[in-house]
Amino acid sequence: MKREPFIAARKQRWARLESLLAALRTGRRDGLERDALHELPRLYRQACQDLALARRRMYGRELVQRLNQMALRGREQLYRPSSRYLHEVAQFFGVDFPRLVREEWRLFWICSLLFAAPLVAVAVTANKRPDLLYAVMDPESLERFEEMYAPDGATSSGRGVGDNVRMFAFYVRNNVGIDFQIFASGLVFGIGSLLSLIYNGVHFGAVAGHFVAIGYEQQLFTFVAGHSSWELVAMVIAAVAGMRLGSLLVAPGRRSRARALVEDAPRCLRLLLGAAAMTFLAAFIEGFWSAQPLPGTLKYVVGALMWTLVIVYLWLGGRRRAA
Secondary structure (H helix, E strand, C coil): CCHHHHHHHHHHHHHHHHHHHHHHHCCCHHHCCHHHHHHHHHHHHHHHHHHHHHHHHCCCHHHHHHHHHHHHHHHHHHCCHHHHHHHHHHHHHHHHHHHHHHHCHHHHHHHHHHHHHHHHHHHHHHHHCHHHHHHCCCHHHHHHHHHHCCCCCHHHHCCCHHHHHHHHHHHHHHHHHHHHHHHHHHHCCCHHHHHHHHHHHHHHHHHHHHHHHHCCHHHHHHHHCCCHHHHHHHHHHHHHHHHHHHHHHHCCCCCCHHHHHHHHHHHHHHHHHHHHHHHHHHHHHHHHHHCCCCCHHHHHHHHHHHHHHHHHHHHHCCHHHHC
16 A cells, blocks of 8 residues: 555545544643544554554654654543542542442432441330340350450550551451442342341340440440441442442343343442441541540531531532533
8 A cells, every 4th residue: 555545545544543632732632522432442453553554654754743743642631540540439439439329329319228227226225125135145255345345445545556557458458348248139139238228227226225224325326426427328328329220130121131231230340439438438437537545526527527527519510520
């Protein structure tokens, strides 16, 4: 192939690549569609192939330099993992994740009710009927909780830095594990996620009702005030993801169940990833803030701010860009 037909067959593709690179170079990534960004690797590879052909066939210095510049700029955009990954992480948590939660608002409120209703009902019942508590918790676990939340316990007297790190690691492993269990149980046609959510509501309600009955409510509520918003909402979102996954098995629509899972499971996993990140943040707050010996009023104020932040984040996150 001669030089002119070579250029004519590829000039539109080169122009497309140069326009994408110019937009990325000037920082206008947000104005590009996702499909356009997905074109970049393919166009870059083709430009590299064209560059090799132009050099081998000696199509001239000017053309080789143009293709070489395209290849260098394409490589610069594709192989900058730190900035690219940071942008994708910010895009997911700042825009995509709150949008996903809002799109599943029906399941979100159903799961919230299924968690909150047993919690309140059991808390009231456990306060009046302490004997019912042992139907939910074994005596050894209850004794450990009472020691922890006693007026002179670890949650009131504070912990050292080493203990904070150790408890942070424990909370991450335990609480994120609960989110994954709630999600995975959704594979049983979504029923498992519902039952897990109800069980956790019953468990938390039993502890809260018992501690109010024995006079430990100040220690309990000041401890959980700071991190409860992130942790409990994340648990609900994990249940939403599990129920969404289970619904694909119950009602896949006109698709086969296998195809429905392949197409929609990534959406469920993204919800789970966001919930796990929220739980990680809750574990950080729980490990390094919740047990600090600070005034109860301050902890309640911080707790109220955290609940406000969670609500604003999930309600408004990504709305401006969507508009």
